[in-house]
Amino acid sequence: xxxxxxxxxxxxxxxxxxxxxxxxxxxxxxxxxxxxxxxxxxxxxxxxxxxxxxxxxxxxxxxxxxxxxxxxxxxxxxxxxxxxxxxxxxxxxxxxxxxxxxxxxxxxxxxxxxxxxxxxxxxxxxxxxxxxxxxxxxxxxxxxxxxxxxxxxxxxxxxxxxxxxxxxxxxxxxxxxxxxxxxxxxxxxxxxxxxxxxxxxxxxxxxxxxxxxxxxxxxxxxxxxxxxxxxxxxxxxxx
Numbered sequence: 001x002x003x004x005x006x007x008x009x010x011x012x013x014x015x016x017x018x019x020x021x022x023x024x025x026x027x028x029x030x031x032x033x034x035x036x037x038x039x040x041x042x043x044x045x046x047x048x049x050x051x052x053x054x055x056x057x058x059x060x061x062x063x064x065x066x067x068x069x070x071x072x073x074x075x076x077x078x079x080x081x082x083x084x085x086x087x088x089x090x091x092x093x094x095x096x097x098x099x100x101x102x103x104x105x106x107x108x109x110x111x112x113x114x115x116x117x118x119x120x121x122x123x124x125x126x127x128x129x130x131x132x133x134x135x136x137x138x139x140x141x142x143x144x145x146x147x148x149x150x151x152x153x154x155x156x157x158x159x160x161x162x163x164x165x166x167x168x169x170x171x172x173x174x175x176x177x178x179x180x181x182x183x184x185x186x187x188x189x190x191x192x193x194x195x196x197x198x199x200x201x202x203x204x205x206x207x208x209x210x211x212x213x214x215x216x217x218x219x220x221x222x223x224x225x226x227x228x229x230x231x232x233x234x235x236x237x238x239x
Contacts, residue, residue, distance in 0.1 A: 009202045015126040025051040038064040043134025044118025066092045069118035131171040138186035167195040175201035191223045
């Protein structure tokens with residue numbers, strides 16, 4: 001597989017027959033190879049995960065599907081203002097929390113419930129399984145109340161239970177420096193819950209120092225050799 005880090009939580013993942021674009025909101029999208037179906041996934045409506053500019057991709061790629069979390073669902077009036085052509089509107093599909101969908105021949109999609117907005121994606125295609133967390137993370141913060149901590153922890157652990165025993169060839173996982181000393185909690189929990197062959201940190205807010213920071217911590221010893229080091233936008237990886 002070829003993986004391109006675009007920006008923030010935006011990645012392009014290329015399998016034998018398909019190209020998946022996850023959570024694009026800014027940055028340069030690489031040229032899409034001819035003959036491959038483009039599937040554009042957006043996990044929720046936050047502006048750092050969804051940009052309506054994605055619909056312009058249909059101008060160059062006829063074989064395209066847009067798979068959007070239901071919280072992004074747009075009215076006809078809104079799409080009129082965006083000047084989204086009718087043909088493109090017919091290529092938009094919506095998916096809710098804890099759902100499964102056969103997107104097209106050979107592509108199966110599952111979702112989890114985010115601990116923030118929208119969904120996390122599990123996509124299986126060409127014998128590969130990809131996990132993209134969206135904003136599903138253990139969003140715990142120094143200074144929060146005990147009630148807030150307990151509610152968030154329960155919600156996150158409930159989703160992690162669904163991933164016990166699962167294997168993912170690629171996983172895109174938040175590693176957010178804004179959480180201070182707790183920046184790695186969600187990442188670490190997922191790496192210990194599922195069998196993840198290669199993990200791409202994301203949602204780092206351009207502070208890529210959190211990646212070597214985690215890799216240098218004792219807690220990451222069991223899996224640090226499976227973490228990809230990202231240093232800048234536009235990096236490409238063969239995995």
